[in-house]
Amino acid sequence: MNKARLALWLGTLAALPGLALAGAPPGVTAQHAWVRYLLPNLPAGAYLTLTNNSDTPAILTGASSPACSMLMLHQSMDxxxxxxxxxxxxxxxxxxxxxxxSQGGYHLMCMDPKMRVGGQIPLALEFQDGTTLPLNAQVYGPSGPP
Ligand SMILES: [Cu+2]
Known part of the structure; x- marks a missing residue:
């Protein structure tokens, strides 16, 4: 499908009453999602790899999880x-x-984490185009994945 036809198709979808244009970002997937859980009163870092197989950049602009009071976009720097x-x-x-x-770079920061080591938590990644990518992250302790 070329870009003009895609735009037309998206426009048609958006025009349908009661049908919100949401869903996952086309061509974007997440791999190896995990959380480093320390203590309930310490923020927990969340890490993953994002792959974008589409022709346009995917801009991550927000994240949320029922296991976190806030899931913030963070960047570590020296x-x-x-x-x-x-x-x-x-x-x-x-x-x-x-x-x-990753640790030392971009990451997600889970405030007031409610989780247990060995479990999984659901995350939702929000992109600039209004799409949302849901995924599950594996919870590890301080030493991270083996
Ligand atoms: Cu952080």
Whole structure:
């Protein structure tokens, strides 16, 4: 399907009464999602790899989970030898590319985590185009995956 036809098709869908244009971002998948759980009163980092097989960049703009009071987009950086992290508003996944959310880089931060080691938690990743990618993340303790 070419771009004009795709736009026409999406427009037709959006015009149908009561049918919201949601669903997963086309061509975007998540792999190896996991959470490092420490203690209930400490934020838990969530990590995964995003693969974008589409022709356009996929811009991650938000995340949520019932296991977290907030699931924030974070970036770690080295500031003169000290590791810092800050909130970011967007994480781009390049067209036909992958992006690893990892320790020391982009990651998700789960505030007030409600989970147990060995379990799984559901996450929802929200993209700029209004699509949402649901996935499950495996919960590990401080040492992470084996
Ligand atoms: Cu963080």
């Amino acid at each position: 500031e003169s030898g000290t590791s810092m992290m800050m909130g970011v508003s967007a994480i781009p996944v390049p067209a036909h590319g992958t992006l690893a959310l």
